[in-house]
Amino acid sequence: MSFREFTKGLYKENPTFRIMLGMCPTLAVTTSLINGLGMGLATAAVLVCSNAMISLVRNIVPKKIRIPIYIVIIATFVTIADLSLAAYTPDLHKSLGLFIPLIVVNCIVLGRAEAFASRHAVFDSILDGLGMGLGFTLSLSVIGSIREIIGAGTILGHPLLGAAYMSHPFLLFVLPAGAFFTLALLMGIMNRLEKKS
Numbered sequence: 784m785s786f787r788e789f790t791k792g793l794y795k796e797n798p799t800f801r802i803m804l805g806m807c808p809t810l811a812v813t814t815s816l817i818n819g820l821g822m823g824l825a826t827a828a829v830l831v832c833s834n835a836m837i838s839l840v841r842n843i844v845p846k847k848i849r850i851p852i853y854i855v856i857i858a859t860f861v862t863i864a865d866l867s868l869a870a871y872t873p874d875l876h877k878s879l880g881l882f883i884p885l886i887v888v889n890c891i892v893l894g895r896a897e898a899f900a901s902r903h904a905v906f907d908s909i910l911d912g913l914g915m916g917l918g919f920t921l922s923l924s925v926i927g928s929i930r931e932i933i934g935a936g937t938i939l940g941h942p943l944l945g946a947a948y949m950s951h952p953f954l955l956f957v958l959p960a961g962a963f964f965t966l967a968l969l970m971g972i973m974n975r976l977e978k979k980s
Contacts, residue, residue, distance in 0.1 A: 788907050792914030799922035799966075800973050804890040808882045809923060810962040816939055819927025820920065821875045822882060825864045827916025829886050832860045834900040834912035841901045853896045854887065861886045891919060929965050930956045 798804045805826070813819045836856050844852050865883045868876040876883065886892060895915055900908040931937055934956030936944040944952075955961050 785907055785910050788903075789910040789914040792911070792916070792918035793921065794918070796915075797918045797922060798891045798915055799919060799926075800970055804894060805919060807885070808889070809926065809966065810959065812879055812882050813923050813927040813930055813962060813965075814934070814957050815931040815937075816924055816927045817875065818878055819923035819925075821868070821872070822879055823916070823920025823923040825868060825879075825883060826886055826889065826891065827913065827920050828864055829857065829860045830892055830895060830912035830916040830919075831909055832863075832912075833857045833892060834895055834908040835905055836860075837896045837900040838903060838905045838908035849901065850893075850897070853893065853901075857892055857896065858887045891915060925969065926962070926965050929969075930961055934958075934961055 792798065794801075796802055799806075799809050808822050808826070812822045833853075833856050837853055840852070840856075861884060864886070865876075868879070868883060895911060899911045903911070928938065931939075932943055933953050936942060936952045956965065
């Protein structure tokens with residue numbers, strides 16, 4: 784049971800490619816691998832911590848005020864993540880900008896709190912948050928890598944393709960339209976693989 788809670792977020796219930804949640808940060812910050820990785824890990828940390836805390840307090844929270852309490856718990860962990868990024872990785876924090884505080888209203892985080900953590904034990908809730916968070920991180924990292932390689936000819940800021948490509952990169956991929964195109968392409972590949980299996 785517990786192992787399944789972890790693995791479902793990686794593929795079967797992947798937040799980005801299967802459930803289509805968290806599209807705002809997915810499309811907005813994935814111009815590079817480092818941005819996707821940073822956003823994904825920040826969201827994963829908030830997911831794990833908020834799931835654990837909500838699972839701990841689920842039996843003492845009155846049903847009528849559970850959502851506001853969940854939001855306060857989530858907002859606390861988002862603030863910790865935001866301040867930690869600002870202190871330890873200021874360049875990444877500046878690049879992600881407003882999307883770190885917006886984790887508070889990310890459907891993935893609130894959805895897992897309401898659908899899973901409020902109904903399950905702490906350990907299972909932590910595994911659920913970890914699986915969903917890593918699935919989201921993996922999705923953002925793949926999208927960010929593709930967009931950075933094709934759109935800039937680099938990976939993690941280091942030149943990857945030849946000088947000829949670097950002087951004329953396919954800039955569409957670092958523009959907003961490139962995010963939609965990359966996401967659609969990857970979802971098409973996943974759906975094709977799903978049909979074959």
